[in-house]
Amino acid sequence: MADNDQQEERQSYGMPRDLFASVKMYGVRIISIAFVGVSTALAMQLTGSGKVFPKEQFLEYCLFVILTFFMTLYLMFPFNGGKNNLHAIRIFLTRRRKFYRSLNRLKRNNSR
Numbered sequence: 001m002a003d004n005d006q007q008e009e010r011q012s013y014g015m016p017r018d019l020f021a022s023v024k025m026y027g028v029r030i031i032s033i034a035f036v037g038v039s040t041a042l043a044m045q046l047t048g049s050g051k052v053f054p055k056e057q058f059l060e061y062c063l064f065v066i067l068t069f070f071m072t073l074y075l076m077f078p079f080n081g082g083k084n085n086l087h088a089i090r091i092f093l094t095r096r097r098k099f100y101r102s103l104n105r106l107k108r109n110n111s112r
Contacts (some may be wrong), residue, residue, distance in 0.1 A: 032076040032084070034067065043068040 040106040043065050047053055075086040083091070 036072045036076060040069045041073040052057065 047061065047064060053064070076084050077091075079085050079088040
C-alpha cells in the first residue's frame with residue numbers, strides 16, 4: 001500500500017492538465033492580482049509627491065488612490081463567459097457595429 005502511494009506521488013509533476021490553464025493563487029488569477037496592484041502603485045507613484053495633488057490636498061490624494069484601487073478591482077470581477085469586466089468592455093467597444101445617422105437625414109434627401 002505504501003509503495004503504491006509513493007509511486008503515485010512520483011508520477012505527479014504538478015503540471016496543469018490544460019495547456020491554457022491560468023496560474024491562480026487562492027482561486028484568483030495572478031494576472032488580476034498584478035493588474036490591481038500595479039495600477040494602484042502607479043496611481044501612487046505618478047500622482048504623489050506634489051506632482052498632481054499639492055501637499056495640502058492629502059485627503060484628495062488618498063481618495064484618488066483608494067478609488068483607483070476599487071475601480072481596477074471592479075474591472076477584474078468576473079463576467080459571463082469566463083471573461084472579466086475589462087474584457088467585456090473592450091469587446092463591447094470593438095465589436096459594436098452601429099452606424100450613427102443624422103436626425104436631419106430626411107431634410108437632406110428632400111432638398112436634393
